Amino acid sequence: MSLDGFVAGPNQSVQNPLGENGESLHRWMFEAQPGSIDAAIRNSIGAGVGAYVMGRNMFGGGPGGWDESWRGWWGDNPPYHAPVYVLTNHPRASLEMEGGTTFHFVTEGPEKALALAREAAGDREVHVAGGADCVRQCLRLGAIDELWLRTAPMLLGSGERLFEDLGDVRFEQLETVHSPLAAHVRYRIVRP
Numbered sequence: 112m113s114l115d116g117f118v119a120g121p122n123q124s125v126q127n128p129l130g131e132n133g134e135s136l137h138r139w140m141f142e143a144q145p146g147s148i149d150a151a152i153r154n155s156i157g158a159g160v161g162a163y164v165m166g167r168n169m170f171g172g173g174p175g176g177w178d179e180s181w182r183g184w185w186g187d188n189p190p191y192h193a194p195v196y197v198l199t200n201h202p203r204a205s206l207e208m209e210g211g212t213t214f215h216f217v218t219e220g221p222e223k224a225l226a227l228a229r230e231a232a233g234d235r236e237v238h239v240a241g242g243a244d245c246v247r248q249c250l251r252l253g254a255i256d257e258l259w260l261r262t263a264p265m266l267l268g269s270g271e272r273l274f275e276d277l278g279d280v281r282f283e284q285l286e287t288v289h290s291p292l293a294a295h296v297r298y299r300i301v302r303p
Contacts, residue, residue, distance in 0.1 A: 112136065112262050117270035118243045125173045128184060130270045136263045139293035149290045152261075156190075161235025162228035163191055164221070166245030167199040170214065177203045183214065191240075194231040196224040198245055221248045243271045250277055255300050258282070262294045279303045 112118050113136060120130030129136065143149035167174075172181035183189055188209040195214045203216040217224040228237040239249045249255050282298040289295065 112260055112273055113265050113267040113270075114262060115266045115268065116272050116274060117267040118241070118273045119271040120267045121269045123168070123271065125171065128168075128171055130267075132265075132267060133270065135265055136261075136267075138263065139261060139290060139295075142292060147290060148288050148295070149292055152288075152295055157192065157238075159236050160191075160193055160238050161232025162193050162237050163195040163240045164224045164228050164237065164245065164249070165195060165197055165240040166242045167197060167201075169240060169242040169245065170195075170197045170199075176201050179203075182206060182208070188212075189214075194228065195240070196228050196231075198224050198248070221245070221252060221254070225249065225252070225254050243273045246273060247275065247277060250280055250300070253300075253302060257285070258298045258300060260294075260296050260298065262296070263292065264294075 118136070119128075120133035123130040123133070127133075139149045140153050143153050171184050172178055183206075189195075189212040192211040195212060197214055197216050198221055199216050199218060201216075202218055205216070206214040208214070215227065217227065225237065239246055239255060246255070246258075250258075281301040281303060283301050284296060285299050286297040287294065
């Protein structure tokens with residue numbers, strides 16, 4: 112997230128999925144030096160996760176009906192290596208990829224996607240991978256227990272905000288570590 116609260120820049124498109132300058136938010140991940148806190152955090156993402164939930168924009172492919180040739184941003188071996196439940200308004204058959212990732216497209220809303228993910232995960236964790244709208248929907252449902260924020264020292268000026276129209280959501284800070292590229296803060300969601 113940028114210092115001004117955006118998780119994607121303006122003018123998101125299929126060609127520019129994170130919007131203008133949005134990729135700079137993730138420098139901490141892609142420029143992490145071996146042995147750094149950024150590398151340690153990057154390498155720990157996904158540990159203990161049994162399933163994911165994400166929004167249509169994060170999976171990508173543009174709005175509207177599906178272009179069946181679209182298989183996500185990540186190539187043939189996405190980084191999830193677990194079932195991923197994609198919130199969408201447009202049905203699509205499940206998409207099995209290399210490395211154990213299968214994308215399932217859920218049209219019945221976030222409650223259904225979360226239920227399917229919990230069932231698939233068993234005793235492992237379910238992570239809400241993003242994007243912003245998916246995270247907001249899950250926060251409104253009270254379905255997120257902890258939230259990791261990685262705040263990049265930059266301003267985007269406009270784009271997609273994470274914290275919008277959430278109502279009375281409160282956070283308790285549990286952990287903070289930082290590098291020159293990002294502040295990594297873990298919060299517990301406190302139910303009022």
